[in-house]
Amino acid sequence: MSIRKVGVVGAGTMGNGIAQVFAQAGFDVTLQDVSPAALDRARATIDKSLAKFVEKGKLAAADRDAALGRLKTESRVEALHDADYVVEAILENVDAKRTLFSLLDQLTRPEVILSSNTSSISITLIGAATKRPDRVLGMHFMNPVPLMPLVELIRGQATSSESMAIASNLCVTLGKTGVEASDYPGFIANRILMPMINEAVFALMEGVGTADAIDAVMKLGMNHPMGPLTLADFIGLDVCVAILDVLHQGLGDPKYRACPLLRRMVAAGRLGRKTGHGFYSYA
Numbered sequence: 696m697s698i699r700k701v702g703v704v705g706a707g708t709m710g711n712g713i714a715q716v717f718a719q720a721g722f723d724v725t726l727q728d729v730s731p732a733a734l735d736r737a738r739a740t741i742d743k744s745l746a747k748f749v750e751k752g753k754l755a756a757a758d759r760d761a762a763l764g765r766l767k768t769e770s771r772v773e774a775l776h777d778a779d780y781v782v783e784a785i786l787e788n789v790d791a792k793r794t795l796f797s798l799l800d801q802l803t804r805p806e807v808i809l810s811s812n813t814s815s816i817s818i819t820l821i822g823a824a825t826k827r828p829d830r831v832l833g834m835h836f837m838n839p840v841p842l843m844p845l846v847e848l849i850r851g852q853a854t855s856s857e858s859m860a861i862a863s864n865l866c867v868t869l870g871k872t873g874v875e876a877s878d879y880p881g882f883i884a885n886r887i888l889m890p891m892i893n894e895a896v897f898a899l900m901e902g903v904g905t906a907d908a909i910d911a912v913m914k915l916g917m918n919h920p921m922g923p924l925t926l927a928d929f930i931g932l933d934v935c936v937a938i939l940d941v942l943h944q945g946l947g948d949p950k951y952r953a954c955p956l957l958r959r960m961v962a963a964g965r966l967g968r969k970t971g972h973g974f975y976s977y978a
């Protein structure tokens with residue numbers, strides 16, 4: 696089956712970037728979100744991102760216009776009925792994802808691959824909510840999607856090799872590198888990244904250093920491009936807590952327990968960049 700129409704569900708931090716890279720690569724994209732405000736924000740973010748590529752001479756203005764012409768936004772999930780491939784990027788919640796996948800399973804043709812951008816939730820569990828678990832896989836893009844080359848490809852218990860090969864080829868078409876990981880909580884990326892971010896928040900809570908000091912040590916001493924607290928703000932503190940909960944529950948080790956300060960900030964609505972406040976403030 697040839698893939699021309701791609702459906703992206705969820706137009707938040709990740710969904711808008713995923714829609715953008717597919718549109719830039721020549722696919723017809725329908726970006727769907729239950730929130731019309733999120734769709735408006737996504738359009739503005741994509742416009743800005745493409746404009747930056749044009750400004751830097753990395754994209755011709757005509758190609759930008761063509762990419763925008765291939766992108767539609769929709770608030771009804773039924774609009775994805777004729778998609779050839781789906782990427783889900785809604786909130787990191789297992790029940791919400793399983794409900795959505797069951798609906799997508801009924802809406803789309805049976806041969807269509809349904810992929811999830813989940814950071815940590817079991818692909819096997821998501822696939823089991825459908826009648827096509829062999830065609831459910833993880834396609835974990837990194838933030839910001841238009842700039843980051845990695846896509847972690849997660850093979851669930853029932854995912855077929857054919858589905859993995861299709862996803863891997865799609866990564867090449869998008870100009871990305873797909874790396875395969877097994878279906879264990881957090882896969883590779885967040886199994887390693889989240890404990891580091893969580894430890895940085897514990898260090899802040901215990902007064903080991905200020906946010907600036909903690910980030911400076913990791914940037915200047917470990918050669919990380921950004922400090923862990925800046926990165927947490929970038930990812931979204933609610934997303935970090937959700938991932939840590941999956942690691943804690945799935946692996947059963949208390950070392951993955953989310954730092955109480957991280958939970959408190961989420962309770963206060965300080966979610967990082969997307970709300971203007973996290974460990975730092977953003978204009």
Ligand SMILES: NC(=O)c1ccc[n+]([C@@H]2O[C@H](COP(=O)([O-])OP(=O)(O)OC[C@H]3O[C@@H](n4cnc5c(N)ncnc54)[C@H](O)[C@@H]3O)[C@@H](O)[C@H]2O)c1
Nearest residue numbers: 705707708709728729730733784785786787813814838930
């Ligand atoms: N933020 C990151 O850095 C990052 C990186 C990699 C993967 N992820 C994963 O990507 C997914 C999305 O994360 P995000 O940071 O973009 O979240 P986000 O909170 O920025 O956006 C989620 C969007 O999904 C929409 N939504 C919620 N339920 C929906 C439904 N049933 N149907 C359609 N739309 C719905 C919301 O309105 C919102 O716009 C999560 O699974 C997350 O773990 C996030």
